[in-house]
Amino acid sequence: MNAARVSRLTPTSWGGRLREAVNTFAGRSPSRFAILVFVTLILVFTLLFSLPIATVGRSSTPLADALFTAVSVICVTGLSTVNMATHWSGFGHVLVYVGVQIGAVGVLTMASILGLVISRRLGLRAKLMAASDSNPLRLHSGPVAEGQAVRLGEIGNLLLTIAMSMVVIEGVVAVLLFPRMLLAGIPVGESALDSLYYSAMAFTNTGFTPNAEGLAPFAEDFWFLGVLMIGVFLGAIGFPVIYAIAQNLRRENRGRRRRWSVHVRLTLLMMAILLVAGAVMYIILEYNNPKTFGRLGPGDTVFQSFFLSTMSRSGGFATIDISKLNGSSLLVTDMLMFIGGGSASTAGGIKVTTLAVLFLAAMAEARGVESMDAFRRRIPSDVLRLAVAIVLWGATTVAVSSIIILQLTKAPLDHVLFDVISAFATCGLSTGLTEKLPDVGVYVMAATMFLGRVGTVTLAAALAQSQRRQLFQRPEERPLVG
Template identity: 80%
Template sequence: MRATSTVKRPVMPSAGRLREALTGFANRSPSRFAILVFAALILVFTLLFSLPIATVDGSTTPLADALFTAVSVICVTGLSTVDMATHWSVFGHILVYTGVQIGAVGVLTMASILGLIVSRRLGLRAKLIAASDSNPLRMHAGPVAEGQAVRLGDVGKLLTTVALSMVVIEGAVALLLFPRMLIAGIDVGTAAWESLYYSAMAFTNTGFAPNAEGLTQFSEDFWFLGALMIGVFLGAIGFPVILAIATNLRKKRRRWSIHVKLTVWTSLILLVAGALLYIVLEYDNPKTFGHLDAGHTVFQSLFLSTMARSGGFSTIPIDDLNGSSIMVTDMLMFIGGGSASTAGGIKVTTLAVLFLAAFAEARGVETMDSFRRRIPIDVLRLSVAVALWGATIVAVSSILILQITKASLDHVLFDVISAFATCGLSTGLTEQLPDAGVYIMAATMFCGRVGTVTLAAALAQSQRKQLFQNPEERPLVG
């Protein structure tokens, strides 16, 4: 009789099984994995903000306030239901500073970094996750124009750019702020901490202030406010644009992709147009710019236009603005900054594509062209989806907040758009919300930061091919 032997399979360690499970989940649904990562971070920071050590008086922060702060920090929004300067202890402020740095890198980029830590290598799937943060078209089936954003081979460079740009830009802004604080009479230790804090809040487009008086001391200081504007603008143009600029500066022959051109030009147009509108609408308002001379009016209008795009800092009470200016700010906040940036909103390239489509239709041409490049129709479909889902989220949240608070529509709409666009400007309504309203605003911030494309892809079924087409019929439009 032949002896039989049984071969025992090696038992995989628990850490290995966990790593394999996480890798498998990330491979099956990158978008859901990314949302899970952000949700887990929010839960962790909610717990940390709830600890007595996080507050000045050693008390436990209520769940609604701790959760809202965690969402606002991780989603780099800047809205708050407590006084951020006086409520949190040193430990709490360190949590805020650390949280905005983590949240600023983006949902899918953060997921790819976690995947790199778990799998110990940056494989194709991890590259796809990270690259999708710079080009949402990769979330869909079909060919993707890699030149419009970041090539898969450059994803490693993108992750390096994210880390280096945060360190370099925040450090440079802090160096600009530090001597100005010393001149203002602030002691060295406080000036060092607050300059680092302000620079981080500027580049991440968050807008929290470490001191109770906020920007009051520097409300007319061109140097201080100018440094904040630089940090906010560089954070809002997006990491792919920063990578493209850094790459082209090292080359003699510079070639800019259409994504870079659309992002930079649209951002500059919105910045100037917003400033001009604020000058026209607020020059005679005694509560805002009516008491300023021409030079200060122009500068303050430019500052407000920059911050309305997602920066969150303000030198004037928002509820002192005229109703027309509040509406302009609503529009700027909803648009937001560049793709894969620290800013929120539907993104400037989305707006640019929608306008290009409208111009093409007005001219009677079939193709959308810009900078001698043709933009495919699937980009337009994605832009329409992003704008529509964004408007839907704002509308639903506004209706719920209106029903709960019975507040005025302009204030509710302003704070809801600020939450969706992760801007941080407020009319003061957010601080007065009951717990039900706080949870709704927290959900709005989360949806705005994870991105309408990522959220829709996570909730939708897997991509499948449709093997048939229904008969064509044209409805009446317009």
């Protein structure tokens, strides 16, 4: 009887054994499984981009360029070593379009969906993995930490929200862009395809353009640029925030409202503050620069400053030559790119909530209080430790990559630092340095993009046990700090 029961529980088919192996591996280390999925996707797309059919000239793309493009696409970065509009064929552009959609879903969420497909159901392990994408605190407090942005029971709805938000938002953005492209004299078929392409690149915060001129034909079109800004912003706030807003809208229709979590409030507040602060800085620093905003009127200067502030956070679109910005503006852009957007979003960077936690900790220290409070809620100390780790590892990645690129190219520090931070933060803006890199530099930048998108904390967790309990405490002693 027991033997018969065991035989029924043990998979006998090839597919059943594969599902069991995947579930076992994913359960032991969701982070390692997610990174494995991402690496596999990059390798597959590298092979596809290397095919002659992917290029206009029907010639094989060099390995360095194919790999860099694959990483840039899957990591939704937007940097390139080739002309994305003229180098790739129709098949190549389809690869880019599909790749950014896959990459936008996120590392752990994408792994969860693949696990769902293989397992034919959204089991507990898959739910824990999807929860981790919006809750990196699982490294310290377990997969379902108290106060996480998305509850475990809502993960299925979150995954549905991810798919629906991508379809709906990209569809609306495409519909709004389509008539403007027709008015610009672009044929109907090309306008339809380009509007879909632009909408995907906006929501995924990638920044590729389907035409060789880039945004030059629409550089003064407030409607076109404004729609792109909306698409980029919605992609950058994060899927948990979109989910919370959608839930509130549904509850308002029923006469009930749900209290927004601290994560949602901090994300929206910091996004607004950084958008306005960045725009103000660009107005002050670039209003008299004849190579950028100096030739524009006051109204145009304000609008273009807000556009650049939005794109500097991860959008990647540009209406000006970034290399022409003043050094002070490049430094401001470096800071905005490094911060990035919201957690579990299509944006990169250390994330706005990380900056908010560090600011709250500094304020608590200045006031002489022990706890960090936000919106009448106490933020535990392990959140601060995670925020410090994210900033430290991010800064280390940028520093190491910058030193290597500087040694390889002998280029100016401000240009090297800008492109490296853009790669780490998966932003896509460039001073033009990336296109001129030697193959070794291309591989370094590709690794920087991968570390920035996968997340240094997730990568560190993949190389160690997900959670380690310490059963003892050492004697306490305070070193001098500051």
